[in-house]
Amino acid sequence: MIKIKNLHKKFGKVEVLKGLDLSIHSNTSSGGIVAVLGPNGSGKTTLIKSILGMVIPDKGEIKLQDKNILKKHQYRNNINYLPQIANFPSNLSVKELIKMVKDLRPKPTTDNNLIDLFGLLPFLDKKLGNLSGGTKQKVNILLTFMFDSELIILDEPTTGLDPISLLNLKKIILEEKQKGKTILITSHIMSFVEEMADEIVFLLDGKIYFKGTLVEIKQSTNQKDLEHAIAAILTTTNSKFN
Numbered sequence: 001m002i003k004i005k006n007l008h009k010k011f012g013k014v015e016v017l018k019g020l021d022l023s024i025h026s027n028t029s030s031g032g033i034v035a036v037l038g039p040n041g042s043g044k045t046t047l048i049k050s051i052l053g054m055v056i057p058d059k060g061e062i063k064l065q066d067k068n069i070l071k072k073h074q075y076r077n078n079i080n081y082l083p084q085i086a087n088f089p090s091n092l093s094v095k096e097l098i099k100m101v102k103d104l105r106p107k108p109t110t111d112n113n114l115i116d117l118f119g120l121l122p123f124l125d126k127k128l129g130n131l132s133g134g135t136k137q138k139v140n141i142l143l144t145f146m147f148d149s150e151l152i153i154l155d156e157p158t159t160g161l162d163p164i165s166l167l168n169l170k171k172i173i174l175e176e177k178q179k180g181k182t183i184l185i186t187s188h189i190m191s192f193v194e195e196m197a198d199e200i201v202f203l204l205d206g207k208i209y210f211k212g213t214l215v216e217i218k219q220s221t222n223q224k225d226l227e228h229a230i231a232a233i234l235t236t237t238n239s240k241f242n
């Protein structure tokens with residue numbers, strides 16, 4: 001589904017992606033959840049934004065369903081994206097924002113189910129600027145999941161969520177996977193990744209350092225859980241990259 005070759009991106013003198021190669025295949029019958037991991041500043045968001053066309057790479061190729069995406073925009077209609085920080089217009093109400101996004105993207109929506117699931121009914125007439133961080137994140141999640149798309153990209157989706165909302169988020173992610181969707185997730189919450197991901201992609205020094213299943217990353221580092229596996233990778237590579 002996604003094929004990236006030799007991707008380079010610099011911001012000023014900071015070289016973030018240094019010839020990154022990555023292939024993600026979706027198994028159309030059962031879908032798949034791929035976790036993009038890496039230390040702070042390793043380029044996870046830059047990679048995601050490159051796939052979305054929000055960051056223009058300096059060099060390299062990105063193909064979605066065998067089609068080159070660079071300098072195109074139509075393909076984005078088939079991606080649902082949850083940004084790490086949602087900068088909502090503070091003077092709009094939740095209801096107005098939902099309507100605005102629906103008008104921008106004329107596709108069928110399931111917003112009413114998500115409003116019920118996340119208990120957003122009492123907040124529909126409230127201004128976005130007055131919402132708590134967790135409630136804003138629930139609105140962010142609603143806007144992401146209300147459309148039906150083949151590829152779903154979630155940048156730190158668990159931020160600010162209470163335990164019930166986290167369970168609801170996990171439920172809707174798994175439902176999308178069962179529908180055959182490909183879901184890319186970045187998260188620093190290793191227990192969440194361990195529970196949800198089918199595959200791990202680990203970014204380090206501008207490239208993919210590891211790609212494989214949870215079992216494989218634990219086996220290759222000889223660790224019992226993902227948190228320790230990641231710590232082991234970082235400890236052994238620290239001397240090399242610092």
Ligand SMILES: Nc1ncnc2c1ncn2[C@@H]1O[C@H](COP(=O)(O)OP(=O)(O)OP(=O)(O)O)[C@@H](O)[C@H]1O
Pocket residue numbers: 011012014016038039040041042043044045046047
């Ligand atoms: N628009 C930008 N202008 C300048 N520098 C940027 C820009 N976007 C990202 N960077 C820099 O690129 C590097 C990678 O940032 P990025 O947000 O992709 O990392 P990340 O792996 O998602 O980090 P985190 O885990 O902290 O969210 C950082 O050094 C960041 O400061």
